[in-house]
Amino acid sequence: xxxxxxxxxxxxxxxxxxxxxxxxxxxxxxxxxPLFSSPPPAxxxxxxxxxxxxxxxxxxxxxxxxxxxxxxxxxxPFWYGVRQDGxxxxxxxxxxxxxxxxxxxxxxxxxxxxxxxxxxxxxxxILNDEVLAAAHRQAIVDEVMRxxxxxxxxxxEGLLSEDKDLFSAxxxxxxxxxxxxxxxxxxxxxxxxxxxxxxxxxxxxxxxALAATADELRIMTYGWCWRTGCVxxxxxxxxxxxxxxxxxxxxxxxxxxAENIVLGVHxxxxxxxEESNSLAPPTPLALEDMTGEALVWEQAEALRRTxxxxxxxxxxxxxxxxxxxxxxxxxxxxxxxxxxxxxxxxRAQLAAEEGLRGIIFWRLGGEDPALWDQLPRRMHRAYLPTxxxx
Numbered sequence: 001x002x003x004x005x006x007x008x009x010x011x012x013x014x015x016x017x018x019x020x021x022x023x024x025x026x027x028x029x030x031x032x033x034p035l036f037s038s039p040p041p042a043x044x045x046x047x048x049x050x051x052x053x054x055x056x057x058x059x060x061x062x063x064x065x066x067x068x069x070x071x072x073x074x075x076x077p078f079w080y081g082v083r084q085d086g087x088x089x090x091x092x093x094x095x096x097x098x099x100x101x102x103x104x105x106x107x108x109x110x111x112x113x114x115x116x117x118x119x120x121x122x123x124x125x126i127l128n129d130e131v132l133a134a135a136h137r138q139a140i141v142d143e144v145m146r147x148x149x150x151x152x153x154x155x156x157e158g159l160l161s162e163d164k165d166l167f168s169a170x171x172x173x174x175x176x177x178x179x180x181x182x183x184x185x186x187x188x189x190x191x192x193x194x195x196x197x198x199x200x201x202x203x204x205x206x207x208x209a210l211a212a213t214a215d216e217l218r219i220m221t222y223g224w225c226w227r228t229g230c231v232x233x234x235x236x237x238x239x240x241x242x243x244x245x246x247x248x249x250x251x252x253x254x255x256x257x258a259e260n261i262v263l264g265v266h267x268x269x270x271x272x273x274e275e276s277n278s279l280a281p282p283t284p285l286a287l288e289d290m291t292g293e294a295l296v297w298e299q300a301e302a303l304r305r306t307x308x309x310x311x312x313x314x315x316x317x318x319x320x321x322x323x324x325x326x327x328x329x330x331x332x333x334x335x336x337x338x339x340x341x342x343x344x345x346x347r348a349q350l351a352a353e354e355g356l357r358g359i360i361f362w363r364l365g366g367e368d369p370a371l372w373d374q375l376p377r378r379m380h381r382a383y384l385p386t387x388x389x390x
Contacts, residue, residue, distance in 0.1 A: 045376045046351060047358025049074040049218075049262065051113060053365065054093025060298075061365035062099070068372050069106035073358065076153045076186070079112040080143075086126050086136030088114065088143055095147055107378075109150040111186050114140065120158040120200060127166040137170065141177045151184025151215070159204035161197070168209035175213040186216040191223070191264075193247040211256035218360050219252060221245045222266035225337070227292045235290050236272040236326070236335040240265075242350060243320030249354050258355040265347045265359045267367040268296050269338025271303065273330075296366030300338040303329065313342070323347075341370035348375060 052061045054077050065075065079094035093099075094112070103110045116123050126132045144152050154174075159167060175185045187210045192202040211217040222240040224230060230237035231244075245263070252261050270292035295303075304311060307329035314322045314337070323346040326337040351359050361367070 045378070046348060046356075047073045047262070048375055048378070049076065049358060049360040051360065051363045052077045053363055054078060054096065054099075055091045057365045058093055061363065064364040064367065065099075066102065067369075068364075069103070069108050071372055071375055071377050072106075072108050073378060074109040074111055074150075074360075075103055076111045076113045076360075078115060080114040082114065082116050082119070082122060082126070082136070084122060084125070086132045087139050100147070100149075109184075111151045111153040111184060112149055113153040113155050113188070116156045116158070118158040120160050120163075120204075123156055123167070124160045124163055127163050127170055133166075133170055137174050137177060140174060141181070144178065144183050145181060149183070151178060151186065153186040153188060153218070155188040157190055158201050161200050161203040164204045164206055167204055168206045171210055172213040175215075184215045185213075186218055186262075187211075187214040188218040188220060188264075191219050191221045191244075191248045193244075193251045207252055207255035211260045215260075216262050216357060217252070217256060217260050218262045218264060219248060220264040220362070221248050222264055222362065225270065227270065227294065228290065235270065235292055236337055238314065238317070238322045238324050239269055239337060239339065240347075241317065241319065241322040241324070242346060243317075243322070245347070245350060246320070249350075249356070253354070259357050261354075261356045263347065263351045263354075263356055263359045265339075265344060265361050267339050267344070267361050267363060267371075268294055269300055269336060271295055271300070271334055271336045273334045295336070295338065297338060297340055297368040298366035300336050301368075303336060309336075340368045341374050344368070344371040345374035 048071050050065075050072055052065060052075055054061070065072070077093065077096070077099065079091055081089035081091060083089050100110060126136050140152055143149075154171070156167070171185070171187065178185050187205075189205045189207065189210065190202040192205075196203040207217060221244070224240055224244055225235050225237035227235075229235065249261070249263070272290060272292035274290045303309070304327050309327040309329045312326050312328075314324050314326050316322055324337055324343050325340045326335060328335045348359055
């Protein structure tokens with residue numbers, strides 16, 4: 001997963017990006033199908049997808065998939081990086097024939113994820129060289145066809161803002177190549193509440209142009225707080241407050257139809273520690289005074305039980321709804337904010353109320369098992385409409 005799609009988000013580059021990129025206050029052998037002029041019809045039920053690590057935490061992620069494939073419409077295992085020459089770099093666990101067979105048997109579509117591992121300069125070099133750009137596109141098409149994936153998921157983060165138009169045009173060409181072969185293209189994008197023109201990262205991703213050619217726009221609506229910081233303050237804080245997610249959705253719906261949008265939902269959290277922590281408005285602190293460790297529900301719940309901590313519910317802050325669980329331990333020396341069945345249900349409800357295509361989890365493995373009872377179970381093979389584009 002690249003720095004964003006790992007639980008240990010710690011690089012200074014990612015910290016600087018998140019401060020600027022997610023500010024909501026100031027500033028993720030079928031026959032060829034015809035391309036029509038209307039967007040894909042929305043599924044009758046909220047579509048549920050998930051990213052799945054295989055190069056780390058692979059065993060618990062695989063166990064979760066096996067236990068919950070009846071709920072999932074699509075799976076995106078984190079399988080590829082990008083080399084300088086435009087070829088794909090398989091990650092640990094890539095091209096897993098057994099996983100592909102399990103998914104097909106369960107009726108779950110597989111769109112492996114390609115990550116640029118937050119290397120915007122590498123994608124810049126590829127996009128600005130016609131030979132490399134064509135080679136990269138062909139490498140993706142060849143990989144999809146060789147292993148008969150249902151499509152591919154692009155997770156290119158930290159792109160240079162100057163490459164916005166080049167990236168959109170390249171995605172359009174890739175989508176055309178894949179659609180001609182009956183395959184899907186999903187685009188994972190960084191969350192934003194406005195166009196962010198001129199900003200590296202979110203400013204390089206034109207929601208309107210990308211959604212016009214890709215089959216899904218997957219928005220990473222999490223990361224409001226990270227290991228060493230929060231938007232507009234210091235940790236501890238929410239991972240993805242609902243009020244911010246609502247603003248991201250509102251902007252996205254000005255760029256594309258709701259049925260093209262898939263809402264990213266976090267299944268992780270952080271255990272932050274400092275001499276004195278509070279969920280009250282934070283006192284300004286140097287970043288080195290506050291740090292956190294990423295964890296999943298299973299780890300958070302083990303901590304809570306070990307320390308006999310009282311589970312709390314963060315309903316709102318001064319900006320609006322938050323709806324995330326938290327607890328403290330060691331005399332408030334540690335504060336844990338994470339995701340559980342209730343917070344997931346709130347976000348699934350938000351997606352449904354907004355008429356979105358669905359939600360996608362970052363990521364399988366160690367999540368609250370009760371969350372699946374909050375979601376509509378898929379009682380049929382994966383929803384797969386005929387590919388149609390604007």
